[in-house]
Amino acid sequence: MDPDRDLVEAAGRGSPEAFEELVRRYQGAIVNLARAMTASDADADDLAQETFVRVWRSVGKFRGESTFKTWIYGIALNVIRTYRGRRARLLQIFRSPTIESHTGTDPLERASSDDGIETSMAMRDLIDRALATLPAELREAVVLRDVQGLEYLEIAAALDVPIGTVESRIFRARKRLRPLLEPLRNK
Amino acid sequence: MLSCWESESLLARYADAESRLTEGVRLEIGAHVASCAACRASLEEQRKVRDILGAREPSQVAAGFAARLSARIDREGGAAWLDLANWRVWSAGLVPLAASLLLVAYLDAGSSTSSTSGEPSGSSSSSSQVAEASNPLDLWPTSPDQRASVLLQSASNGDLLLETILTGAVPATSGEPANVR
Numbered sequence: 130m131d132p133d134r135d136l137v138e139a140a141g142r143g144s145p146e147a148f149e150e151l152v153r154r155y156q157g158a159i160v161n162l163a164r165a166m167t168a169s170d171a172d173a174d175d176l177a178q179e180t181f182v183r184v185w186r187s188v189g190k191f192r193g194e195s196t197f198k199t200w201i202y203g204i205a206l207n208v209i210r211t212y213r214g215r216r217a218r219l220l221q222i223f224r225s226p227t228i229e230s231h232t233g234t235d236p237l238e239r240a241s242s243d244d245g246i247e248t249s250m251a252m253r254d255l256i257d258r259a260l261a262t263l264p265a266e267l268r269e270a271v272v273l274r275d276v277q278g279l280e281y282l283e284i285a286a287a288l289d290v291p292i293g294t295v296e297s298r299i300f301r302a303r304k305r306l307r308p309l310l311e312p313l314r315n316k
Numbered sequence: 317m318l319s320c321w322e323s324e325s326l327l328a329r330y331a332d333a334e335s336r337l338t339e340g341v342r343l344e345i346g347a348h349v350a351s352c353a354a355c356r357a358s359l360e361e362q363r364k365v366r367d368i369l370g371a372r373e374p375s376q377v378a379a380g381f382a383a384r385l386s387a388r389i390d391r392e393g394g395a396a397w398l399d400l401a402n403w404r405v406w407s408a409g410l411v412p413l414a415a416s417l418l419l420v421a422y423l424d425a426g427s428s429t430s431s432t433s434g435e436p437s438g439s440s441s442s443s444s445q446v447a448e449a450s451n452p453l454d455l456w457p458t459s460p461d462q463r464a465s466v467l468l469q470s471a472s473n474g475d476l477l478l479e480t481i482l483t484g485a486v487p488a489t490s491g492e493p494a495n496v497r
Contacts, residue, residue, distance in 0.1 A: 152385060156377050164375035174378050181385050182392070249373035256372045274332075275369035281329060281336065293325065300328040303365040304358070310368050 133197035141189040148188070151197070152181055158277060159205050165272045166209045168257035176212055180205040195286050202279070202287040206269060213265065252313060259309035263302055270295055271302035318348045323355050331362035 131137070133154070139147035159180050163173035183204050191200060260268050273284045274295075285292045318326075323345055329337055330345045337345075349355050 149382065149386075152382055156381055157374065160377050160381070161375045165372070170375065170378075173375060174381065177377075177381070178385055178388060182388060185389055252371075253373045253375070256369060271369065274328075275366050276372055278370075296328050297325055300324060300362065303328065303362050306365050306369075307361050310365060313368050 131193065131196040131198075134193065137188060137191055137193070137197045140185075141191060143189075148185060151184070151188075155198075155201055156181070159201065162202070162205055162272065162277055163209060164253075165257055165260055165276045166206075166268060167212070168254070168261045172212065176205070176208050179208045183208065196283075199279075199283050199286040202273065202277075202283075203289070206287065210265065255313060256310065259306055262309060263305060267298050267302035267305065270298035271306070274299050275303075318344050320348075320352060320355055323348045323352070324358065327355065327359055327362055331359055331366060 133151065136147045136151050136154075140151055156177065160173050160177045163176040163180075164170060167173055167176065180201070184201055187204075191197070195203075260272060263271070269288060270284060273279045273287060274281070279287065281292055281295050284295045288295065326337070326341065326345055330342065330349075349359055
């Protein structure tokens with residue numbers, strides 16, 4: 130049973146109030162997902178806005194074959210992938226040293242010396258930079274599980290892959306993250 | 317006994333104490349981990365990374381997020397766009413039109429039958445005529461003007477329209493607006 134079903138149906142019939150309630154329910158999760166996937170507050174806000182615009186456009190066509198939760202996560206991931214693809218192409222063209230340094234190979238060392246790790250925000254920044262070093266498919270799986278708290282079956286539905294693939298990606302992602310997160314282990 | 321390779325593919329879920337792992341699988345992984353130092357270390361690694369990521373402070377939604385979203389949807393003609401994209405909205409709006417067209421088509425068919433039978437037709441409201449008529453539609457006015465008058469006058473009054481069709485009586489024009497009883 131989808132707990133959002135009534136709201137989704139009402140939003141699909143054009144109810145702005147129902148759509149606003151869906152935004153209230155999911156804005157935190159989608160902004161958080163986008164932040165973890167991009168390591169940028171400004172990008173996270175833009176990508177979350179784009180996600181909800183797409184939801185608004187297509188909620189009338191939602192058939193309830195999955196839950197609304199996995200559906201909106203799927204939309205958000207598509208928006209983020211599109212953004213990342215566009216950004217990668219721009220980086221190839223302009224080769225910006227500033228942007229490259231932001232996603233350099235050793236972000237944690239720089240962050241721990243520059244920002245410190247006393248605050249939770251600094252820790253979040255370190256984690257997101259570590260996540261940024263992962264291939265997209267591993268990052269998506271581990272973020273959905275460990276940052277967003279989705280169940281394995283929900284992740285499989287949102288990514289449209291078998292559950293065994295989800296297990297394998299999460300396992301490999303954590304294995305790669307361990308040395309990068311070493312500075313945070315005793316914090 | 318599971319191999320390391322088989323065990324690895326399930327270690328992430330085992331580390332998360334996923335309830336969907338069957339008891340049998342859980343026992344097999346437990347037995348393997350107890351006897352394999354490498355997999356035990358791997359399991360510990362999985363748990364530590366999971367705990368660190370789980371302790372990550374969630375990002376806050378920026379102030380005015382919903383207002384900006386609403387403004388953007390309005391700017392893009394959200395409501396009008398949605399109405400066009402959403403068949404449920406616009407098809408519901410066409411129901412009265414479709415019903416009216418079907419009704420007119422049906423009534424036209426009825427009057428054609430009537431005129432070919434050679435029986436007189438008209439706008440009489442006599443109840444005896446209704447009783448005698450084999451088909452109430454035989455009494456439906458043949459004149460397009462009269463039909464239009466009935467349909468337009470009865471457009472907002474379903475009961476009156478139904479009564480008109482069944483009795484063949486054209487409602488008298490009282491000069492009142494059609495939506496006033």
